[in-house]
Structure formats: C-alpha cells, structure tokens
Amino acid sequence: MNHPKLADLFNEDEKRVDWHDKALWFVRHKRDLSVHQVQGWETLRNYGRAIKAHTLSNLDAYLEEFESNALENGVQVHWAVNAEEHNEIVHKILDEHKAKKVVKSKSMLTEECHLNPFLESKGIEVIDTDLGERIVQLAKEPPSHIVLPAIHKDRHEVDALFQEHLGTEPCDGNPQYLTNEARKHLREKFIEADAAITGVNFAIAETGEFVVCTNEGNADMGAHLAPVHIACMGVEKIIPKREHLGVFLRLLARSATGQPITTYSSHFKKPREGAKMHIVIVDNGRSEQLGRPDFRASLHCIRCGACMNTCPIYRRSGGHSYNATIPGPIGSILSPGKDLTKHSDLPFASTLCGSCSDVCPVKIDIHTQLYKWRQIITKEVKQPFVKKQSMKLMGKLFANPKQFKISGKIARFALKNLPKKIINAKPNVWGKSRDLPTGQKKSFDDWYKNRQKHGE
Amino acid sequence: MASKEDILSKIKANKPDFIELPDMDFSVFDDRKPILEEFIKKVELAGGSIFEVVSIDDVLDKVSSLFPDAKQNYAALNNSEHFNTLNLENVKQAQDLERLDVLVLESDLGVAENGAVWIDDKQLPLRVLPFITKHLVFVLEKNKVVGFMHEAYQKLNLPETGFGVFISGPSKTADIEQSLVLGAHGALSLTVLLV
Ligand code: SF4
Numbered sequence: 001m002n003h004p005k006l007a008d009l010f011n012e013d014e015k016r017v018d019w020h021d022k023a024l025w026f027v028r029h030k031r032d033l034s035v036h037q038v039q040g041w042e043t044l045r046n047y048g049r050a051i052k053a054h055t056l057s058n059l060d061a062y063l064e065e066f067e068s069n070a071l072e073n074g075v076q077v078h079w080a081v082n083a084e085e086h087n088e089i090v091h092k093i094l095d096e097h098k099a100k101k102v103v104k105s106k107s108m109l110t111e112e113c114h115l116n117p118f119l120e121s122k123g124i125e126v127i128d129t130d131l132g133e134r135i136v137q138l139a140k141e142p143p144s145h146i147v148l149p150a151i152h153k154d155r156h157e158v159d160a161l162f163q164e165h166l167g168t169e170p171c172d173g174n175p176q177y178l179t180n181e182a183r184k185h186l187r188e189k190f191i192e193a194d195a196a197i198t199g200v201n202f203a204i205a206e207t208g209e210f211v212v213c214t215n216e217g218n219a220d221m222g223a224h225l226a227p228v229h230i231a232c233m234g235v236e237k238i239i240p241k242r243e244h245l246g247v248f249l250r251l252l253a254r255s256a257t258g259q260p261i262t263t264y265s266s267h268f269k270k271p272r273e274g275a276k277m278h279i280v281i282v283d284n285g286r287s288e289q290l291g292r293p294d295f296r297a298s299l300h301c302i303r304c305g306a307c308m309n310t311c312p313i314y315r316r317s318g319g320h321s322y323n324a325t326i327p328g329p330i331g332s333i334l335s336p337g338k339d340l341t342k343h344s345d346l347p348f349a350s351t352l353c354g355s356c357s358d359v360c361p362v363k364i365d366i367h368t369q370l371y372k373w374r375q376i377i378t379k380e381v382k383q384p385f386v387k388k389q390s391m392k393l394m395g396k397l398f399a400n401p402k403q404f405k406i407s408g409k410i411a412r413f414a415l416k417n418l419p420k421k422i423i424n425a426k427p428n429v430w431g432k433s434r435d436l437p438t439g440q441k442k443s444f445d446d447w448y449k450n451r452q453k454h455g456e
Numbered sequence: 457m458a459s460k461e462d463i464l465s466k467i468k469a470n471k472p473d474f475i476e477l478p479d480m481d482f483s484v485f486d487d488r489k490p491i492l493e494e495f496i497k498k499v500e501l502a503g504g505s506i507f508e509v510v511s512i513d514d515v516l517d518k519v520s521s522l523f524p525d526a527k528q529n530y531a532a533l534n535n536s537e538h539f540n541t542l543n544l545e546n547v548k549q550a551q552d553l554e555r556l557d558v559l560v561l562e563s564d565l566g567v568a569e570n571g572a573v574w575i576d577d578k579q580l581p582l583r584v585l586p587f588i589t590k591h592l593v594f595v596l597e598k599n600k601v602v603g604f605m606h607e608a609y610q611k612l613n614l615p616e617t618g619f620g621v622f623i624s625g626p627s628k629t630a631d632i633e634q635s636l637v638l639g640a641h642g643a644l645s646l647t648v649l650l651v
Contacts, residue, residue, distance in 0.1 A: 023634050038569075039487035050478035057475040060467040067460075073618075079460040131640060132631035148631065155633045175632040183641060190641070191550045217587045217627040217642025224584035225550050235463065240477065246606030247480075249622075250569070260498060260570035261605075261624050264587075264642065267576075270618030272583050283463045291470030 002345040007317035020152060021315040027148070028309040030258025031359065038254065047247045049363040052300035055238055056290060062205040062238045063281065069208025073270045075277045083113035086282045090115060090197065090230055091122055093278050097228050099124070099194035103186075105212070105219035106130045107199030108146055108303060109232050109282060112325040115197075126197075127189045129218040131182050138165045144319030146326060147256050147305035152318050186218070196222030200233035200279075201302070202248055206241045209269035210279065213252060213262040220266055230278045231268065235286050236299040248302060251361035255304040289337045294372045298333045300362040307356035307366055313349050322346060329356035333369040336377070344381045347373035482606045491568045492650075495601045498571030502625025503638050504646040512651055515560065515595050522647060523558050523591055531560035532581055533595070544581050550588070559589035559643075566594075566601040566648070567608050567622070573648060574612065576620030583619050592623070592643040597651050 001009075011017055035041045055062060067077045078093075080086035086109075094102065102119065104110065104126055116126045116137075128137045132149035136142065138161045143149030150158070155173030162168040162178055166185050171177045198219045203210040210231055212219045223229040239248065245265075253259045271277035290296050308314045308328030319327035324335040324343060332346035347370045356366040499506045509518050516531060516539045523529075530542045539560075547553060565574040573594045575586060586592050602608050612620070627642030638644065 026634070038485070040484040043484050047478055047480055050475075053472075054475045054477045057472050059471055060464045063464065063467070079463055081459045081462055085459060129641065130631070131629045135631065148634075150631055151634075153633075155635075158632050173633075175635040175637050178632055179629060179637040179640060183639065186641060187554070191554070215627065216629050216640035218640070220587045220621070221584070221641045224582075224587065235467065242612070243606065243609045246604070246609040250605050253570075257630075259502070259624075261567075261572050261622065263502070263623065263625055263627055265572070265622040267617075267620045269620075272619065281463075283466070287463060287466035287470055290467060293472065296472065 001323070003317070003321050003323070003349045004345070006321035006323060007313075007349075010318040010321055011316070016152075016154070017316055017318075019154070020318060023151060024309045024315045027257060028306070028359070031255055031306055031309070032258075034254045034258035034260065038250070044247060044250060045361055045363050048251050048302075048361055049300060051239060051244050051247060052362050053297070055240055056236070056296060056299060058240075059235065059238065059290070062240055063235060065205040066203055066208055066238055067281075069206070070279055071208070073208045075208065075271065075279055078278065078280045080280055080282045080284070082284050083282075086113045086232065086280055086284065087115050087118040089280050090232070091119060091124075093228065093230055094119070094124060094195055097195060097276070099228060101189070101193050102126045102195045102197060103129050103189055103193040103218075103222040103226065104197040105199065105214060105222055106133055106149070107197065107232055108326060109199060109234055110197065111142065112284065113232075113282070115232075127186070127193075129186050129189065129222060130214070130216060131179065134182060134186065135161060138162075142320070142325070144327065145305060145308055146303050146328075152320065186221075190221045190225050193222060193226045195228040195230065196226040197230045197232065198223055200231050200237050201252070202239050202245060203233055203237045203279075204240075204242050204245070205238055207269060209242075209267050210237075211245060211249075212266050212268065213249075213264065214266075215257075215259075215263045217264055220264055223266075223268065224272065227274075228276045228278070229268070229271070230280065232280045232282065234282050234284070236301075252302055252304055255306040255359065255361040285338050289334070292337065295333060295337060295369055297364050298330065298337070298366075298369060300364050301330050301334075302362055304361055306359040306361065310355045310359050312351060312353065312355070317349070322349065329366045329370065330364070333364075333366060333373060336373050340377065341381055344377045347371075347377060482604070485604055485606070489568070489603075491601055491603050492598060494568040494603070495566055495571060498568065499625070499646075499648050500571075502571045502646075503628060504571065504625045504648060506648040506650065508650045512595065515649055515651070518649060519558060519560055519593055519647075522593075526557035526591070528556050529558045529560075530556060530585070530589075532579060533560060533562060536560070547582070550584070553582075553584065553588050556585070556589045558591045558593060559585050560593040560595065561586065562595045564597070564600050565608060565611055566596050567605060568601055568603045569605065570622075570624055572608075572622040572624040574608065574620060574622050576617045578617065580619070586621070586623065587627075587642045589643055591645045591647070592626070593647045593649060594623075595649050595651060 078089045119126050128134050135150040144152040159173040168181045200210045201213045253262045314328040324331045335343035350370045352367050354367045496506050531539050563573045626638050626646045627640045628638050629640040630636045
C-alpha cells in the first residue's frame, strides 16, 4: 500500500490522529524552548553541518583511521557491504560465543537490515530493551518514529499488551506502573543475556571510540553485563575528532526532545576486562547516496527526529504510513535512493513547507531534496503511477481553501506546474476540519532562490 | 577484507571534493550565565537533586541521612569502609549487584549547560555500577564545573580511558503516551553533592 492509502487508514480514527498530532507538536515545542536558550544556536547548527560536510569529503580516510584506532583499543572491526552481510557477521559473532539470548538497544540500522527476524530464524532470542521498542516488538510492529518508537500507541494498548505478554495487572494504562513492570521484566533479560547489540550515535576517527546516547540506560545495562558487545554503525556515523562531540551532543537531544542532553552519553573505547567488543561498519547504499550531489547531505543526519515532529504530513499520517524504516521527511529523501520505484510516493508526502529544514540541527535542505526527487521520479518512474500519486496527495492538500491560502506561494507554484485535475481534485481526508501549520516564508524563499540559481 | 576494500573504493569514487573543517570560534556561545547557578538549575531540570556539603568528610553522613533505609551501600571514596556493605571483590556475577541501593562516586567534571556529570574507568570500579544501582550519588568539587560541552572536552584529555559517560539526572522514559517516568533501566534517583 502506498502512502496516501496508509494515511487514509491512520485517519480513520480521528481522535487518535488529533492526539498524535498534538503529542508530536508538543515535542517540537519543547525543542523550540530548549534551543532558544542556547546562545549562538544557528552558529552551532552551521558548525554541525560543516563538520559533517568535511567528514563526507574525506570519509574513506576517516573510516580507516577509525578502524586502526579501534583495533589498537582491542576492538574487532567488521565491514558489511549490505544488510545481508551485516546480518551474517552479527550471527557469526553470536555463534562463536554460543550466544542464544541477545539484548538490543535502539539501532535504526539493525531495523533497516531486518536483523531481528534473521536472528530469530536462527533460533536466537532478541529482546529490544528500549521501552518504546519493546512495546512495538510485543505488538509485532515496526517503530513508527526513530526517537519515539511507540508514539502511535496509547496507554491502554500498552496496558493490554503488557497484560498479555508480561502478565501485568490491569491498571487503566498507568505509565508509572507499566514502566516499572517493564523495568523488572527487562532486568531479568539483561542479567541472562549472552550478548548485547547497540547502535552508534557517533564514531570518533581520532580515538576509535563510539558514543551511544540513551535516556533509559538500556544500552549500558546490556553492554556492561553481557560478555560480548556488538555495535552496529552506518559509515556516515564517523566524526573526525573527540572535540566535535562538543558540537553534536549539544545539538542532538535539544533537537530530539528538548532536553539539554540525554541522560546517558556513553563513550565506549576498550572492552572491559574479560569481555569482547565488536564494531560492524555498514554501507548498504550509503556510498551510492554519497555519489548523488543533490542528495548527499542526507548523510549528515544525526537521527534526532525533529523533522518528523514538525512535519504536518507526518503528524497527521503516522510513521507507519511511510512503509519505510526511517519515516517522515528525512526517510522520504533516503528511501528513494534505495528503491526509487517502491518509494516513489514518499517525496510527494510533503507540503514543501520547509519546516523540516528549519529545525534540522545539521541543516539538511530536506524540502529542496524532496522537490528534486519529485523531478527525478516524474522523469524516471512510469507516468500514470506518479500522476496518480501526486494527484491523490496534492489533491487532498489543496482541497482545503484555508490551507490553500496559507501556502499561497506553493499553491501558485503548483498551479503553474501541476495538471489541472490535481488542483481540482475532490476534498478528502486532509481537508476534513484541519489546518496545516503556516508555510514558513523564509525557507520557501530560500528554496525558491536556490531553484533560480540552478536555473530550474 | 574484500568488503572493506569494496566500500572504501566506492566512497573514494563518490565523495565530493575536499571540504575544509570549519574554524570554530567557541566564544560565540558564551552566554555569561553564572556557572554554578546554571549547573544547579540543569541538574534539577534533568530530575536530579543537588545539595552543598561543607567538606568531603560530611559526604557519607549526608548520604546516610538522604537514604536512611538503604541496606546495600558502596562508596568509591577514601575512608568509606564503615559505609560500604558491598565488597566488590566478592562480586562474581551481575546478580550480586542487583540489590545495591546506594552508590557514591567522585567525579571531577560537571557541565553547567546540561547538568551532566562525567565519570570514567578511573573512578569506576565496575562499569555497570552507576546503571545497576537504585540510587546514584556524585560528589563534585564546585570548581570542577565548566560552562559548556566544548569546554568539557577540552578537559577530557584522557587517552587511557576505556569507558566514560556523561550522566544527567536519573534514568527516564516517556515512551508511554509521552508521560515522563523516572527510573527506566538505570538509577531511580540521582543526587549531586557539591563540595
Ligand atoms: S534530517 Fe535533520 S531533523 Fe531529521 S532526523 Fe535527521 S538530523 Fe534530525
């Protein structure tokens, strides 16, 4: 099913959509309050962006530097061209340690590689230990958000899931009680685990260490108890120097949840005595994205989720409607790079309002890239399909007169550039009693100027 | 090995022309907020408690008064024998640490902008301790607090450290309908004692 259809499904429960919309807007608001307290925030974003751009321009050298330092620290390093190889490597390490029970902390990369089903098919138990991830794992669903994996679930659903799987008492969805029960249940899993798998937020070339950020402490509980720690990272997680953490750790949590820093920012360099540490470095399409000048900045992403929280389409269509590991605006520029036909609906799941680019801590020009994907898709993917997609979504968006006025410029652009039928499409879900937030003038102007500069 | 070569050669072929690292001027971030006040505010914002104590000798008395019911205690401080009820040498498995009520550690770095306190292998007898304990107490000298993260990293020049962590407040989650709950997998409470 494509994005408009899945969004329709999500919109069947109006109350749920309203709640989802408000909850994410609240997180966006917390982000605003937090960044407004930082003197020089825009400079900080510029530094973040510039360090990432520099790193990509020298990525091969930094990866080699990282590897040789990690080896010197007594860590084993593995390289995987794609998801299959990544999964094989992880399985081989687990096999060598006869590991049957694995605890995992949040890692979008292992989601992308579908590691859990692979390991389960080999008879290995994998427990996601981030509370939100454990909730969706029990519900047999993928995460719907990269920072708030269970944001689409309400407390009563969690209550029911825990009663069924953890044997908890009915509690009318009391978050304190439910969290406490999850703590007890997962404590056991941490203590029994034969191996721990974590993601990586930043990998430092200069020292060979990597940093993992969590609020719950689950990455640390896993990594410091199990005899083996496997950390999985995409090639783009590298930063050159330790001092650069002084930029990225200031940006990450503020953008994600509005906290000035996550509870734990753990710097893993050497395995503890008697334990083993492995790092798996994964490409899986990233080097190709690096070769696309228009889209390579998408590799700057530090996975804060801010572009999702602010996106009017994401908030009202839910993460699952994107049918991709990374949903929302950033996912919509990453996914077409992997499979253009399968994900050709995603760049149309946007109003091009530019709010995503405005909040992005590393200043990725997300909405410009969405626009560029649309052009490529219109050329390369079979026409009727694309037209149908853009018609459905744009039709819904432009059906609401209020919205139409707010996004005047975008609408004018659309009037010029889209077939008449799209503009005149019948009102539908998006139009029903809802206003989209104001299109942001400044970023539209930026985008427009940029467009002119390139003579498009 | 073949995969490594493969990945690196593709990156080499696809990367953009060299871009210089930015020249960073950290003075633009100086907001002139009073460091200690800011630190206290941010520790509390992160869900922690913070107290001033007169001297290092008063630390354990203060801890005992804060946690009168604690049975299993461990302090990585000099002269803490009378306080410690856990002997780390006897710890063979994780289960032995599970009932640890209070852990006291000395830190030599705090960060005002986010209330984080740094701790590493030097001060950590076992890496899992600050995560598995129910209550975590840091002892920190006032003059060891810096304003910002970039200043913290200037101080953290510790090539020998195998593991280190910034901790800001007790462990927490908001994964159930965005309601904040303190005490996810790590410590249920965090206290900073300023000396
Ligand atoms: S694209 Fe930017 S805003 Fe979106 S998740 Fe990545 S870093 Fe955050």
